[in-house]
Amino acid sequence: MGTVTIKPGRLGGNFFKELIEYRELVYYFAWREFKVRYKQTAIGVLWVIFQPLLFTLVITLLLFRGIAVDFGNPLIPSIIPVYLGMLFWNYFEQGLNNASNSLVNNQAIITKVYFPRFIPVLAAALVGLVDFFIGFSLLFVLAAWYQVALDWVGLLTVFPLMFGAFLLVYGAGLLFATLNVRFRDVKFALPFMMRVLLFATPVFYPITFLPQSVHWLLYLNPMTSIIELFRHFALGLPAPVKWEYVALSAATLVILLFIGTRYFRSKERQFADIA
C-alpha cells in the first residue's frame, strides 16, 4: 500500500512515472474530446478531410489563377503540396488551440479531482493526431487521381515529423495553457497569432516563393521545416536550401518545449487556487 505525502511544493511528480500511472486517463481525455467533437454533426469525422480540402481547392483553383506559384516539380499539381501543408497546419493550429484551452475548459474537473495537470494538454495534442492521420489517407486518393508517384520510403518520415509537431504542440500548449489559467488574454491573442503565422509559414506556398533573405524568419517556426521536409521526402520536391535552417527549427522546438514544461511545472500547483 503506497503512501501519499502532501506538503508544500510536493504536488506534481515525476512526468514519466505519472504518465505510466495515468495512461488510461490520458486515453479517456483524448477519447472524450474526440467523441464530443463530432457529436450531433451530420457528416461527423469527415470534417477532418473537408476542412483542409475545401481550403486547398479555394487556394489552388482561385488564388493560384492570379499568382504563379512554383512548387519546383511540374509533374505534381499544386493541389497535393497545398493539401499536405493544410493537413500539417490544421494539426498545429487546432492542436495548439485545444491544448491552450484544455486547462481552462477542464477547470470544473481540475478544481474537484486530482490528476497530473499535464494530462488535458497531452490529450489535446494527441487527439489531433487522429484527425491528422484520417486526413492523411486522402493523400493516397489524390495521388492516385493525379497519377503522382509517392516515395513510399519517404512517406514514413511522416512519423518522426509528426512526432516533432506533437512535441511542438505539447510544449507550446503547456506554455499557453498555463498562461491562459492566469490571463484569459490568451484566448484572444492565440487565434490572431495563428492567422498571422498561417501566412508566415509555407503552408499553401513553397518557401521558395519568398526571397531567401527572409527564409530564416520562417524557419523559426518548426512547422516550416516539418512541412518543407515532408514535401521533399514524400513528393520529391526540392530540399531546404540550407540545413542550418532545419537546425534552427529544431532549436526553437527544444526551447519551446523546455520553457513550456518549466513554466507549467512552476505554476501547476496553483491551478486549483486561481482557476
Add this chain to the structure above:
Amino acid sequence: MSEKKEPVVSIKGVSKRYIIGHRPNNSRTLRDVMAGSIKGLLSRGENTRQEEFWALRNVDFDVYKGETLGIIGSNGAGKSTILKILSRIIEPTEGEVKIQGRVASLLEVGTGFHPELTGRENVFFNGSVLGMSRDEIVKRFDEIVEFSEIGKFIDTPVKFYSSGMYVRLAFAIAAHLDPDVLIIDEALAVGDVNFQQKCIDKMRDSARSGKTVLFVTHSMNIVEEICDRAVFLKNGKIEMIGDTSKVVSTYLGTTSQNLETTWKAKGSSYVHRPDNPIKPISLKLATGDGKPFERTVHYKEGLVAELVVDIEKPTTDMSVGVSFYDEFNNRLFRTSQTDVDTKDRPQLKPGRNKLSVELPLHDLREGAFIVALDCDVYRKDWVHNPYHTPVRTKFFLQNDGTKPAQWDIEREGLTKPILEWRVAD
C-alpha cells in the same frame, strides 16, 4: 471503538493561506497585471492592500483504519479547504499530510460529466477521472447501471436525463469506487430521500468493510448516523474533535441562531400598554444553582427561569408563568404559579414581584428551546400571549447523557425520558 494503531490519514500542522484583496482569485487580464505593477512601482508598496487570509491554521488530526470521520463547521470554517488538500487538489501552505493507500475524493457528483455523451460513455470517463481502471469499470459496469436505476437510458446522452437520473448515475459510479480512503463533500445532499438512504447504506457498508471515510456535511443527522468521530472546525482551526454526539452538540450550541438567555424591558423595543395589568421587567435563564449562562446549558446543570414583573393590583385569578417551546415552535408545556391549588400558591404582591421556577430538562432531546412569558387572567383575554410576546429567551440544551454505549443513533421521539423498566419474575 477502533483500536488505535497506525493512522491511515495523518494531518500535521496543516495551514492554508490565501492572499485576498489585491490579488483577485478569478481570471485577471494582462492589463491588470501591468497596471498593478506600475501602480506598485509608483506607490512603493504603500497601498498594496494585500490581505492574508488563513483558511486553515495549524490543523492536526489522525484518522484510523475503518473509521468514518465527519467534518463539521459553519460556512467558511475551512471544511472544503481541508478536503481539497487531502484530495491533492490544492497544496497546503504549511504542514504535512500522509495518507496510506488509494484515495478517492468525491467533492462533487458527476465531475466531468459531459452532456453530449451517453450515460455509458460518461461512466467510463467519470470512473477513470475518479481513479478507476478500465478493467474495474468494465467489471462493475452492470452493477453501476443497476444501482443507478437508469436502465435502458444508459445509451442516451445525459443532456436528456432528468436531474434525478443524472445524480443517480453520478453517485452510482462514485459508490462503486474501491479506495482505501474515501473523501466526500456534501455529495449526499442531492437526490430523493430513498436514493439518499441507499447512498448512506452504501457508505456504511464501505466503512464496515474497513474503508476509511472522511465526510463533510451540513446535515447533523447524517453525521450522527454514520460517523464514529467528528471534527468541528471554526475559522480554520479545530474547535473540538472526538465522539460525534458531543462534537455535534457543541457545534449546534455555538451556532444555533439568536440564542439569548436574558430579556430586559429596559433597552428593548417593548412598549407597555397602560391597560395591561402585568408589566414585564425581565426574564432570565440561569442554571439550577442560580448562575447565569450564555447560549448553552447542559442538562445536568439544571435550568431556572427568573421572571420579574410589576403588578399594580394583583388578583387571585392572575397567572404569571412561561411557555416552553422547541425551536420549531411546538409548545412542550406551559407553567405558572396557578398550576396548583389556591392554598399552595405563592401570593403575588402589589408592585414588583420576583418569580422563579425550575424547569425540567432531563427528558428533553438535545436542541434549542424557547422560554416565553405566558400570563393570563382566568377566563379573560390573554395578558401576555406566549406565541406573540417579545418577552422570550432561547437557549441550547446539551443532552448526550441518555445515550447508552450500544446505541449508535439517537432514540427517536420528541423526548427521550429514562424510565424504569421491570420484567416480571
